[in-house]
Amino acid sequence: MAKLTPEGLDKISKAVIIEGDWIKVGMSSCGIAAGAEEVYDFFVEEAKKRNLKIEVKKCGCAGSCYAEPLVEVKVEGLPSVVYGRVNKDVAGKIIEKHIIAKMLVNDCIFDSVV
Amino acid sequence: MYAKTVLIKDTDTTREDKTREAYTRLLDCLREDNLHDHVQVVRVSDIGIYEHGLVLKIYPDNITYANVQESGLKRIADSIRDSKVLEEFVFKPKARQLRLVLRNCGKINPESIDEYFASEGYLGLKKAISDLGQQKLIDEIKLSSIRGRGGAGYPTWLKWNFAREVKADQKFVICNADEGDPGAYMDRSILEGDPHSVIEGLSIAAFAIGASKGYFYVRAEYPLAVERINKAIKQAYDHGLLGKNILGSPFSLDLEIRLGAGAFVCGEETALISSIEGKRGTPHPRPPYPSVKGLWGKPTVINNVETLANIPQIVLKGGKWFSKIGTQTSKGTKVFAVTGKVKNSGLVEIAMGATLREIVMDICGGTLSGKPIKAVQTGGPSGGVIPQDLLDTPVDYENLQKLGSIMGSGGMIVMDEDDCMVDIPKFYLGFCVEESCGKCAPCRIGGFQMLNYLKKISEGKGEISDLPQLKRISQAMQKASLCGLGQTASNPVLSTLKYFEAEYKEHILNKHCPAGKCSHLITYNIIEEKCKRCGICFTNCPVNAIVGDKEKGYSVIQEKCIKCGRCFDVCKFKAILRK
Numbered sequence: 001m002a003k004l005t006p007e008g009l010d011k012i013s014k015a016v017i018i019e020g021d022w023i024k025v026g027m028s029s030c031g032i033a034a035g036a037e038e039v040y041d042f043f044v045e046e047a048k049k050r051n052l053k054i055e056v057k058k059c060g061c062a063g064s065c066y067a068e069p070l071v072e073v074k075v076e077g078l079p080s081v082v083y084g085r086v087n088k089d090v091a092g093k094i095i096e097k098h099i100i101a102k103m104l105v106n107d108c109i110f111d112s113v114v
Numbered sequence: 115m116y117a118k119t120v121l122i123k124d125t126d127t128t129r130e131d132k133t134r135e136a137y138t139r140l141l142d143c144l145r146e147d148n149l150h151d152h153v154q155v156v157r158v159s160d161i162g163i164y165e166h167g168l169v170l171k172i173y174p175d176n177i178t179y180a181n182v183q184e185s186g187l188k189r190i191a192d193s194i195r196d197s198k199v200l201e202e203f204v205f206k207p208k209a210r211q212l213r214l215v216l217r218n219c220g221k222i223n224p225e226s227i228d229e230y231f232a233s234e235g236y237l238g239l240k241k242a243i244s245d246l247g248q249q250k251l252i253d254e255i256k257l258s259s260i261r262g263r264g265g266a267g268y269p270t271w272l273k274w275n276f277a278r279e280v281k282a283d284q285k286f287v288i289c290n291a292d293e294g295d296p297g298a299y300m301d302r303s304i305l306e307g308d309p310h311s312v313i314e315g316l317s318i319a320a321f322a323i324g325a326s327k328g329y330f331y332v333r334a335e336y337p338l339a340v341e342r343i344n345k346a347i348k349q350a351y352d353h354g355l356l357g358k359n360i361l362g363s364p365f366s367l368d369l370e371i372r373l374g375a376g377a378f379v380c381g382e383e384t385a386l387i388s389s390i391e392g393k394r395g396t397p398h399p400r401p402p403y404p405s406v407k408g409l410w411g412k413p414t415v416i417n418n419v420e421t422l423a424n425i426p427q428i429v430l431k432g433g434k435w436f437s438k439i440g441t442q443t444s445k446g447t448k449v450f451a452v453t454g455k456v457k458n459s460g461l462v463e464i465a466m467g468a469t470l471r472e473i474v475m476d477i478c479g480g481t482l483s484g485k486p487i488k489a490v491q492t493g494g495p496s497g498g499v500i501p502q503d504l505l506d507t508p509v510d511y512e513n514l515q516k517l518g519s520i521m522g523s524g525g526m527i528v529m530d531e532d533d534c535m536v537d538i539p540k541f542y543l544g545f546c547v548e549e550s551c552g553k554c555a556p557c558r559i560g561g562f563q564m565l566n567y568l569k570k571i572s573e574g575k576g577e578i579s580d581l582p583q584l585k586r587i588s589q590a591m592q593k594a595s596l597c598g599l600g601q602t603a604s605n606p607v608l609s610t611l612k613y614f615e616a617e618y619k620e621h622i623l624n625k626h627c628p629a630g631k632c633s634h635l636i637t638y639n640i641i642e643e644k645c646k647r648c649g650i651c652f653t654n655c656p657v658n659a660i661v662g663d664k665e666k667g668y669s670v671i672q673e674k675c676i677k678c679g680r681c682f683d684v685c686k687f688k689a690i691l692r693k
Contacts, residue, residue: 002354003353003354003359003362004353004354004355004361005361005362006240006243006244006361006362009231009236009237009240009361010237010240012228012231013231013232013234013235013237016228016229016231016232017232018229018232024220026220028302028303028306028307028338029302029306029336029338029339030299030303032338057223058223058224058225059219059220059221059222059223059224059307060218060219060220060222060224060303060306060307060308061219061220061303061306061307061461062219062220062221063216063219063220063303063460063461063462063463064458064460064461065459065460065461066457066458066459066460067159067160067458067460070220072220077115078115078116078119079119079173079174084159084160085159102115102116103116103154104119104154104156105156106156106157107157107158107159108158108159109121109156109158109159109160110158110159110160110162111121111123111158111160111161111162111171112160112161112162112458112479113162113220
């Protein structure tokens with residue numbers, strides 16, 4: 001890979017734009033201990049199976065360890081929200097309701113997460 | 115698709131949860147206003163505000179209403195229809211988190227350097243190398259007044275300046291990621307969530323002092339952190355951000371990871387250096403300080419993970435920007451790992467100067483049990499216990515020290531009235547005795563003797579003369595120990611003696627543990643009048659110390675009882691008396 005120059009670094013910082021819909025799963029030790037890996041795999045599988053236009057991503061710990069596994073969802077037209085204590089069950093609802101029907105899922109959101 | 119979203123949650127825990135009723139009522143109101151196709155209402159598990167009645171958040175307007183009465187819901191529905199804000203319900207939060215160190219944690223993919231680039235990644239390093247140069251860089255850090263986040267709070271710029279001024283053929287930088295305080299894990303989260311920010315901070319430190327080699331000293335117990343740092347280092351090498359001639363400049367830096375075997379004392383900088391050198395991890399007397407004579411006798415700067423994670427932002431936004439955050443003597447933010455008997459355990463980053471009560475009550479939602487807070491412990495085994503009536507103290511280095519505690523690395527353990535103030539220091543002292551390297555006598559012998567006194571007191575064999583004796587040994591350890599571990603090991607004992615002396619005396623004079631923790635001082639008995647003879651205690655007792663049957667009732671054989679408290683926990687009728 002080519003070594004970066006100061007100008008190259010400036011260019012690359014502006015070039016990387018993250019857009020589109022995404023799901024982020026908190027995959028630090030705390031999340032993984034609470035079962036985030038299973039949830040992550042589930043989202044990847046479902047997105048593929050249903051041919052959803054959504055990117056499933058990993059991220060670090062957002063700090064709200066009591067509510068792990070945390071899943072943040074950004075879908076165009078809806079506020080981006082964080083779901084807490086997500087298991088396969090809740091993950092299924094997120095796919096069905098939030099991503100496909102564009103409605104937030106009741107009783108699962110942790111709006112305390114910064 | 116809905117134009118607006120309303121989140122709703124009843125945050126009053128003193129009564130039955132009314133979220134569902136309010137939810138239905140609001141839906142009805144919206145239907146009356148013909149808004150049900152435009153606004154979606156969502157019940158949430160946690161709305162981030164506690165004990166403020168019914169709370170509503172409206173997106174995308176970003177309005178928060180609190181203490182809303184059910185009768186107010188109709189007006190809120192109307193206000194949404196008329197696009198107005200109801201000032202009387204608007205919630206103004208007292209305490210808010212401010213995320214500088216954790217800015218990327220939970221936001222970006224820690225395994226992708228591109229996402230780090232997209233959030234101003236390595237622009238701080240670029241500014242340091244291309245625009246500032248060593249002197250101006252250190253001036254910026256001086257202007258920011260940032261102090262080490264590892265515990266002692268030493269000004270970072272001073273460390274750097276000492277190391278820069280010493281002439282040597284080789285200098286080193288080390289990232290201290292040997293996080294060992296029980297209950298503290300902010301460094302792990304930073305390394306797992308945003309490893310590049312620490313690498314960038316370490317590179318800037320290396321550039322400032324002219325080091326060409328750096329080490330990450332990480333606990334082997336943090337495999338995921340190690341994996342992610344490794345990946346990040348490789349990516350940085352691939353992009354020419356590590357290695358020879360970084361960003362086309364003459365500055366070169368190589369980074370390597372060294373794993374620590376989990377000895378608490380290796381977080382002390384001289385012991386850490388010994389450990390990297392391949393020697394036994396024991397501390398050395400200072401001076402000479404590592405910034406003059408450190409790793410392999412060369413000038414070495416050792417900074418904590420959190421300190422380094424602050425550096426890129428300081429360089430990028432300027433020291434002046436940073437110095438505006440925080441209090442007079444302590445600038446910036448601090449990350450705390452709040453654990454113990456607290457509702458929302460986790461990482462909290464606040465600007466220095468927020469009070470302990472704001473952190474525990476407003477941000478973390480108070481205690482898990484709903485019982486009142488008894489005390490908060492900060493600073494791990496080197497820190498002290500702060501009683502609940504002093505929780506309104508603004509958090510900074512000096513204030514915590516005045517209270518007999520320390521900022522430490524950021525562990526914060528919340529305790530309620532079920533925690534015994536003899537048992538807590540006993541736990542911490544036990545930890546320090548176990549982790550003492552044994553090199554100096556005050557720590558090795560003093561810690562052991564103090565622990566014996568505490569054991570004696572908690573077993574009901576304490577004498578009143580033990581208390582001055584504990585204080586004497588503490589003072590000796592503070593004055594004569596070789597390193598910070600021994601010097602501060604007595605803090606938990608001293609602070610509990612200061613604030614909870616009555617509880618010690620209760621153990622000694624009345625052989626009674628008010629919190630019901632010290633097993634030698636409590637007995638369990640069955641209150642006949644309350645007992646419904648269900649037999650749940652009988653079936654749950656692990657040592658068959660409960661005898662009887664459903665006809666005659668049950669009783670505890672004291673000689674057999676191991677005081678585990680199982681019967682107390684399982685009894686649904688509060689028929690077990692703990693004394």
